Amino acid sequence: MPSAVARESVGTKGPEVKRKGFFGKVGSGLDWVFGLVALFVLLAACSVVPVLNFLSLGYLLNVSGTIARTGRFRDGFIGVRKAAVLGSIAAGVWLVVWPARLVSKMWKDAELIAPGSGIARAWHVGLMVVIAVTLAHIVWACVRGGRLRHFLWPQPLRFVRWLRAPQKFGNLQSRVTEYVVSLRLPFYFWLGLRGFVGALAWLMVPVGILLAATRLPVGGSVLLSLLGGLLLLLVAIHLPFLQARFAQTDRFGALFELREVRRLFLRAPVAFWFSLLITLLFAVPLYLLKIELTPRELAWLPSLLFVIFIFPARVLTGWAMSRATRREAPRHWFPRWVARLGIVPVAVAYVLFVYLTPYLSWNGAWSLLEQHAFLVPAPLMAL
The missing domain is CATH 1.20.58 (Methane Monooxygenase Hydroxylase; Chain G, domain 1)
Incomplete structure (x- = not known):
């Protein structure tokens, strides 16, 4: 009987039902957009609070890992309704x-x-x-x-x-x-803490060399800067995908599996190149936000822009990893070499810009520690 009544109501009031369905979808869409804005604000607010900033990093890493596992962009928008x-x-x-x-x-x-x-x-x-x-x-x-x-x-x-x-x-x-x-807050915190420690292990040597170079005379500074820049270039090329691999497998050891990342690159070279381009390109404008010191009570506003820029980079990194894990054979040699040759100028430009940041940032040479493309999505010196 209820089904008959339902069929009758649909038949006699079809336009009304459609209108309600349309407005319901519009309302659901607006609610989703509002949730996305609220999510970015929450991530930005957490990123400027010590300890809580690991929640922001853990969420962004989980975005990459989830898309890498499923291959669907929509799965990366985690917790928007919440x-x-x-x-x-x-x-x-x-x-x-x-x-x-x-x-x-x-x-x-x-x-x-x-x-x-x-x-x-x-x-x-x-x-x-x-x-x-x-x-x-x-x-x-x-x-x-x-x-x-x-x-x-x-x-x-x-x-x-x-x-x-x-x-x-x-x-x-x-x-x-x-x-x-x-909300899975312990999961995000533990994921972010491990991701931070792993990224710091990779960045410690090149950034430490660049910091030491700023305190030496010109001759020694140039040679040491070249060494630190070369090491940072190698780290910048691999670290986004190592972090995505770590979030995908939830294994800390995956942060150091260089051979596996290189093998995956052969299966989706163009996707790897494009995701690395967006990751490093979107990190560059964030350094410009550090020219002037932001008041502590407004520190979350620049961090909001940090999250907005870093989120799509994490999405694309997970997408590239997903394409690579779903293919069993390497691609043709031509796209592989095109991607290799395309990665080099992108990474070199990023390293050069990072090398110049001590002359742009309010924090001077210490701004080299603020590798927000790989660490927490906020200037560490502002915490």
């Missing part, structure tokens, strides 16, 4: 606390004009009431799902019915626990 909930809660809280802010301002003005007067005390009592109502409103909106519409339309009668419901707090605790567990 980020939409957190973004909605942040935006909703910001909106609903405005009445409390206005009443607080009125109370402070009254205290300034007539301290201890009846009007000032009345504004103070009113502020306490508004704060209590606002807190209840925020909690209720989060209980209902944390969407922006829940903050804009409180539904007080439904709130009263919810207060009378049995085991309401037990169900709420299980939902919150399930959501927090689904």
Whole structure:
């Protein structure tokens, strides 16, 4: 019977159903876009906090690893819907606390004009009431799902019915626990920490040589800089794919499997060249953000641009690894040599730009440590 009724409703109200489906898809798409923006903001906020920055690096590494395993770009946008909930809660809280802010301002003005007067005390009592109502409103909106519409339309009668419901707090605790567990924060932290340590092991020698070269006379500095630049060139060519391989297999030893990465390069040389081009090219503008020292309270804003630039690079690196792992035989010698010859000028240009960063960055020679294309997506010296 329900199926017949459903068929009848579809037959008689087909246009309405289609319109609802269309608007539902539009709403879902907008929610996804909002979630992506919220995700980037969360990654940027975490990247400027010591220890939490490993969460950002772990997420970006997992993007590469997931695409490398599945071969689908859409699988790299991990947790967008969950980020939409957190973004909605942040935006909703910001909106609903405005009445409390206005009443607080009125109370402070009254205290300034007539301290201890009846009007000032009345504004103070009113502020306490508004704060209590606002807190209840925020909690209720989060209980209902944390969407922006829940903050804009409180539904007080439904709130009263919810207060009378049995085991309401037990169900709420299980939902919150399930959501927090689904964020997989320990997984991202452990992945980011290991990825950071592995990348630092590769970068320590070339960057250390370049740092030492800045303290030597001109003759010794040039020779040492050439050695450090050559080593950094070799590291920059291989490290993005070593990190993607590590995230794909979840093995720390994969960060040092140079032979395996070279073997995979033979299967998808053009994809490797293009992903390396985007990775190093998108890293260059980020060094320009370090010309002036960013105030600590605004450090997350440049980090937002860091995340926006680094995210597509991680996506493309995972895509290149996926293409390589799905092919069993190396490609023809011509695309292999074209890719090899194309990689060299890209890596050389990147190393030259990194060599010049001490003369551009506020932190001087120490900016060489800020290899954000491979390490945490934020200037380390700003942490």
